[in-house]
Amino acid sequence: MPQHIDLKQPILDKNDRMAGELRQRFADAGVYVLDLLASPGSGKTSTILATIDALRDEFNIAVIEGDIASSVDAEKIKAQGTAAVQINTGGACHLESAMIRRAVDVLDLDRLDLIIIENVGNLVCPTDFDLGENAKAMILSVPEGHDKPLKYPGVFQVSDAIILNKADTMPVFDFDEEAFTSSVSQLNPGAPVFKISATKGDGVDAWASWLAERIREAQRQ
């Protein structure tokens, strides 16, 4: 006998519930969490290193590194004297909240102010997954081209801030900055765009100040 059963159940229910628990845990410990999204090779690790440099005097920072394999990135962060936990997804194209929970269990949350999660290099899949973060930010690097907002609208829409890295290479790559900012402002008018060159340090201060202000605001609550 056929029967219809209403479920009205979110598909990512399990992930979202765990993300909610993590968000509460982060708030209780006064830790601000940033989920950083970008393509492979866009300069995520360099941007994180530059951000840590700018903020380490005021905040205690840890990094969760998501990669399909290797601990290359975590080693780079640790070499700078910052706590880093490597997650190897073993082929999965994005991080999920269960992976973050395992990583967080080895960190001392009470001693931290900021956790930066370096998501797997991918502009598509991480977009739909809540990790319990306070904010998502994304990096686009100049060599990837100014047309990326048109090709990957989702990631530009879910990001609270957009970092344009390798800005010093604009003339070489014929990057149309006006076309880029106009596409971004149509997709996500509220998000600030920070032009930086992570390895040279240019523009990092403005981005770091924005982040610092958000951390202070969250910690005041």
Next chain:
Amino acid sequence: MHELGIMTGVMASAREAAEGAGAERLLGVTLSVGEMTEAIEDALHFAFEALCEGDSYFEGAQLTVNMIAPKSRCLECGNEFQHDRFHLFCPACDSFATELICGRELQIDSIEVDLPDDEEESGACPST
């Protein structure tokens, strides 16, 4: 994105609900998927078929995907409008200050199941 992973989760939830209801077989699953998510309708169907194959509980089940077109509300003039993935500004007043009302859904709406029809109305049968 990772439609196979998503569909694996859908199947697990559907099986749990169907078995909970005492069903012998799952006949169908209906999803709502917003066009602003990264899930692709064709890939969802492909993953569903692949997962149903060889599983007697799901064999022959139908997948229905309701794609939800994005809709936003203008925070300046209150206008509600449909739009594509790229142009979210208000067509009435050109404002960029808008909020999405729908279009990011990823939901299992319902399932169709096959319940055993041998109910002989045991005990408190009102007829006679």
